[in-house]
Each structure stands twice: as structure tokens, then as C-alpha cells.
Amino acid sequence: MSETTVSEANNGSNSQPSNISEVTIRLAGNSQDGIQSIGGFLARLAGRSERDVMTMMTIPSTISGGASIFQVRLGSGEVISPGDKADVLFAFYQHSYDNHVNNLTKGGVLVYDSDHVEPCEEWLTKYRHIGIAISSLTVEAIGGTARDKGKNIFALGLIAGMFSLDTAKLERLINERFGSKSKSILKTAMDAFQAGCRYQSNDISNLFRLARGGAERSNQVVMSGNEAIGYGLIAAGVRFGAGYPITPWSDIMELLRRELPKYGGSFIQCEDEIASVSMAIGASYGGHVAVTGSSGPGISLKTEAIGWAVMAEIPLVVIDVQRGGPSTGLPTDVEQSDLNIALYGGHGDSPRVVLAASDVEDCFYTAIEAVNIARKYSVPVFVLSDQAIATRIEAFNEPDLKTICKNVELDLSPVPSHKPYDLSSGDGPSQHRAPGTRIEDGRYPVVTGLEHDEWGHPSGDAANHIAMTKKRRNKLKTLADELPAPEVYGADSGDVLLVGWGSTKGPLLEAVEELGNNGDALSALHIKHINPLPNGLDTIFSRFNSVYVIEMNDGGVYGYGQLAGVLRARFADARIKGINKTAARRWKVSEIIERVKARLEEEAATA
């Protein structure tokens, strides 16, 4: 085929497709090319077959016209991290080619749009190059318009051919996606896809074959972390929310705004984050746990009101999709630097619950857990997610919605008497009675941010402040007793324990596995419940010589990051040290391995 230009790199003969168990594909183009939607299709396809998928997506800070990439890792086993380097790179433009070549594995395959890209001599020998006139072939297929539109779908067809993917299923997905739009849009998409599929050449068609997954897997659903949080909240019975747009939190508010009415609920777009958190608290006071959320600066604005909810003991769920900070920071990049504000944001002693989600599936279940804890303990609960999981698409086992879904009815049945801040409840939480509840003895509650007595009336009494502070604190201790015991991955004692939280889980576990394969025995511990911490961490730590906390935040003046600081304060254990990354990029598996090895060598040298 004349449109194809091939360079041989030293990756052997290409006449037989090589059977592979997983592949990482990176698509690099511009944000208006619909690159993300190729990723979406592949993710959905994988979710429907026995393949697992994890994708990574970066959104450019400049919203239109900027460079955009999408990386998808398809595997037939369990895929737990997005993959470090790509096996295949699709480069749509010169800048895509120039900027992403070094993300290819050695001997990787580089598919480029020969209409736009001039390959570089040096790389021609390093990587297998396949030039395809993607732009002009797409124009030809969809009927001569010079629009860039169908390029992504054409490329999807190419990929389908390249990996012998199930084209019938993909066509069904294209139908679902475009079928509701006009007939001509659907036809254009189909034409582009089929042209891509039909595009045959030995060089591209028979390179790889993805091995089929082993065991029968149950049904999978495919969604992003932000979607998983939104649907988790709905499943848990949240029927009111309020927010203000900010990246990367906005998807969640858009989803809830659109979806909640189906369940009889509302999500209100407010004038700012202070109004949002306040509206949510007002609705929670009304009797149903409500949600607010934000990212970066928006979280800072909410802190005063969150302190009120702690003081007044009103349930609330706060979603924090972390991005690079401080201030406006790095709006579209990832960081784990909001742990401190989640734990301590605001004035005064204000204990609240902090949970961190580790992957897309966990976003769903963490949201549900947060709602249940808020409800039971009448306390604000933070859910920490981050930009990396927020925008990533993953397939996971379909939840059993029938058993999970909750719709808690408002209980306004009269009560004989009611103290909103009953101290006789021991270390357990006290529950509020929503307005509309008749209190038969005629003594009605005031919920308040002033220090108060058991009825909610202001009190500056010293003994009362001591008792109420203890009440707000000790209910979290009660919660800690209920938390699942932390689980160690790998040997449960040894030299080094790596500790992580949030989205570092995937790369962390993969790093431990890889190190283990190479004979270096390391274990890992992932912490999901950060406040309160689960019981038993100290005995786990005591079984290791060193504890390294891997975080995407700064090691600060004293050399340990935000979680490490919490653990050091909690356990007064100087063996707890930080391994931190401030690049505002996710941890790669290889990076963790290098940093851990370097640290071990450094310590051996100074020992």
C-alpha cells in the first residue's frame, strides 16, 4: 500500500502476530481531535469482554486547541496501574511525535499520520515506524470534507485491526454513541470506522494478538473515577448536593445535576464554594445527608463551614478531587497535597473523617462508605480523590445495585424529648431530629456553631467545653474500632514496608510485586481510612525495619510528606520516612522502584 511507510526496527520478524497478554497504547494529538473518545470506546470494549482496562488521560490546561493524550492499558489479567511506557504510540501531529517518542518502550511501534508528521532519522532505527496517511484516508472515507472530525474513529478502526479486536462489538458501541444523533453523523462515524478496519497491510494487521482472558469474569462496568463517585453517592441515597465549577471536580457536579432529579433529588450550582457547602449543610440539617465538593482553592473556601458542621454535628460529605497546589496551582495535574486541609482545614479542634479512594472502583465504594459514616456519626466526611483517578476510565465488576442502593426515608415521627447534643450517649454519636419533628415535651433543639450545652444553647462553661470536645473527638474513636484491619501486601514482616494512600495503590503494589520477582522482598500497606486511622498499624510497623511513605506531595522542611507526618505524630516512630514526588504527575512503577532502591543504598552507605 502506497500510503504506508514502514521502517524496520530490530523487533524481529513481523509475519506472525505476537501473542501478548497486555498492551499499553498512547494516542497523542490535539484536544479537539476526540482522542479521549477513542479511549472511551476501547475502555468500553474491554469492559464488555474478559479484558480489564485502565486508562490514563491528561487534559490540557489550555482548554481548546492544546495537546491532548490518552493512554490505555488493555490486559487480560488484572490491570492495576495505567502502565509506565507505551508499547504503541499513535502520533497525529509533529508535536505529538516529537514530545511522546520517549514514552515508547524499546522496540515499540510508532504509528504516525504521514500527512502531518515527518519522522526523525535517529528514531527510525530505534522504533518500528508505520506511517499512514490518516487525515487524507479519513477525508476519502467520509466523503471529501476536510474536517478533521472522523480521524479519531478511523484510528479506532486501525487499532481494532491491529489487535484483532471485536469489531462487531465496537460497531455496536458506535451505534450506541452516535445512534441518538442524526443519521448522517452515525453514518460518517461508521464509514470512518470501517475504513480504518479495512485498512490492511501486513505491517499493521498482524503485529499483535491479545490473549483472551482466562477465567470467566462477571459483568463489568466501565466509568471514570469522577463518575464512580457520583453514582456511589446516588447509590448511597444522597439526594441533595451543591457546588461551584472547578477542574477536576466539575464532572461530578455535572453528573449529579443531571442524574439526581431521576431519584427525586437536586444538585444546585451556587455562586461560590461557601454557598455550596452551606446549602449542602442546610439540606443535611433538613434530614438527608447531602454532598458538596471541589478541588484546590474551592476546598480552602469551604473550611469555615465544615468547622461549623463539626461543631454542630451535622452530617456532610465533602468530595475533594485533588489537583496540584497551592493556590490555582496546576489545575489539570495530580497531587496528593490536600491531606492536611482535609484533616485540619479550619480553626479550632475540629475532628472529621477522612477517606481516600485508590482507584475507580474504590471511588464508588468509598463514596458509599462516606455517606454511611456521615449518617451514622453525624460528622463531615472528606473523600479524597485526585485528578489521576478522576479522569481515568476503568472496568470493574458490576456492583449489585439491588442490595447496595439506599433510599432513606425522612423520619419525622414525634419524639417525647430530644437533646441534640446528648452527653449520655457515651462515646457514640448523638442523632439529630430534622425540623418538622414534633418534640412532645416542647423543648426544641438549636443546632449551632457556638459551644453549646446538650440542648444546643450557648455555653462558655469550662467543664461543658471539655465534655463537648471529648464528645466530638471520641465518636471518631468509636468509628476507628469498626474499621477493617489494614492488610499487608507481601510478607507480613521484613526489612522494608512501603506505605501509600489514594491513587498510589496501583503502582505501589505493582512495584512490590516487581521487586519481589527480582528477589528484593518488600511489603506494602495501603491506607484508605486516614482519619481515624484503623487500629493495629503500630504492630504492623513494628515488624519492619523501615517504613517508607510514598506520596505525591512535598517532603517539607523535615523530609516527610503529609501522611508520613500523621503517622509519625500518631506513632512517634522515627523509622517512618517519606519518599515524595512533587512533579504533579502520578508515580510510575519504575520510579518507585528506583527511589526505594536509591534510598536503601543511601541508608546502607550511612549505616
Added chain:
Amino acid sequence: MSDTATMEQPTQDAGERQPVTKKEITADNPTWCPGCGDFSVLSIYYKLIQKRNIPHESVSTVAGIGCSSRFPYFVQAHGVHYIHGRALSFASGLSISRPDLHVFTFGGDGDAFSIGGNHFVHTARKNVKMTYLVMDNFVYGLTKKQTSPTSPLGFKSKTDNWGAFDQPINPMKLAISAGATFVARASHTNPKHLLEMMDAAMDHDGFSFIECLSECTEFFAGAFDSSNPRKGGEFKLMPEDHDPTDEAAAYALASEDFPGRFGIFYQIQRPTKNALEAGVIDAAQGKFEGKPDSEVLQATFNLMK
């Protein structure tokens, strides 16, 4: 959120119950200074609750922070003492999610127009159903005499020893231009008129806002004498022929020099935020014919396979 009981048709046994008495609705002794205007507002609120026969448990009183915002402690009913400036946002969440309640929100001039100024504008334009009464004393009372956003030019406060020189906010004009659908002005010195205004505000289906002049005897004594006939002033009502739906006329009346006019400056009907959101819910739920939530969510998940 689907509770539809309304104030007019109390559920349960409220029908047989006696109206709540003044004694029953009275809680802690107010901590205000002797002579503070807020006392009159409180006693008119008690009167309104009795007059409207609001079931005791349905009285919902929300306030921010300030002397005036201490209100909920003095009312024996479900009450909320929220944070400075944000009471309207809290009350909006309550109002939208609990259509069975009529939410009353109270605050001071600093709470409403300074720290809470933006929430005032947006609650007004969204027409969230509630009654908002601002006890305007032209000063920061609780924090002891700093300039407030309504302090008149020349007012000597602790933060403007030489006399305030920042242009004060005119609450009537602010409310009208923000899109409030019920805008009225009253004074603590005329309780009968205040009760009329509160009654009308409660009848209004939307965001009903009352600025009630309420003297701070401690830090701005005599501020409102010129509106008080007993102090030689004049309590000037709206002109007989004023059409409250005429925005320009309302705005012109609001521009009169202090002490200005009292009564309903502006009132129109516009769909409330509550009704609009309920409409979205009805439309969305109509498609699911009463299916349980788990099935509705399952239908969405089926598209994500």
C-alpha cells in the same frame, strides 16, 4: 424531598391542636441590651407564628452571626445558628430540600450586605422560597461599633473615628436590582406595620425580603428617630397609588432621602427556584414510572458496559 405537606394543611393531628401559645414559643431570655430594637422584632415573630397557626415543630428559624442573629435561641422551635454571612445559603438548602417547611431567616446588616452580600444577590435572583428579615441597625452591634455597609455618611464608628465616608448600601435598591420578588421595609417602632409586612411576606410565593430598621441603643442610639412619630419624626407609608409591580417606581421610591418610605416597594410573581427544581424532578421521574432507585441506576449502568 417529595414531602408535600404544606403550612396550610398541617398533617398529623395538628388540626386538632391548639395554636402554639406565646409561652410555648418563648425560649431563653434574650441577651440583647435593654431597649434594643430586636426585642420588638422577636415579639412580632411570636405573634406571626400564633396568627398563622404554624405547627410548633414546623417553625424553622435560621440565622447568621451578629446580635440580631441570636434570634433562634429565643424561639422555642427548631433553630439554626449558622456562620457569619451565610445563613441564606444554609436556608436555601433547607428550603429546596424541605418544601413542607416555610423557612425564616434572620440577620443583621453586616451579615446580610457585607460578608453575605453575594449570597443575598444570588438568593434573591434565584427566588428561593423563604422569608428573610434583616434587622438593620446601621452598625456592627455584636463586635461593638464598627462601620457597617449601611452606616450613613458621617457616622462616627470605631473604624471611622472621623465619620464614615464610604457610600452606604441601599437595601431596597439592592434587592430590587438583584431580582428579589418581594421587597419591603419596616421599623421596630411600628410593630403593627411590621406584622403586616411579615404576614404579607409569608404569603408571598418566593424570596420575600424585609429590611426592618432596628435600633442599636448601645452603639447607634437615635439613628431612626426621624422615622419615629414619637420622637418627632414621620413614618411615611408608600403612596396610595403605588403599583408594587412597577420596578422603576419602586426604585424611585427607594431613592428618597432617609428615613424614606415604609411598606411593600416591589412584589412580582416569578417561578421559585423550588418550583423550577421540582419541575425538573417531575420531568425526570416521569420517564421511570415509579421504578425503584436501584433499577433507575441499573438502567444507567447498563449503558456503561
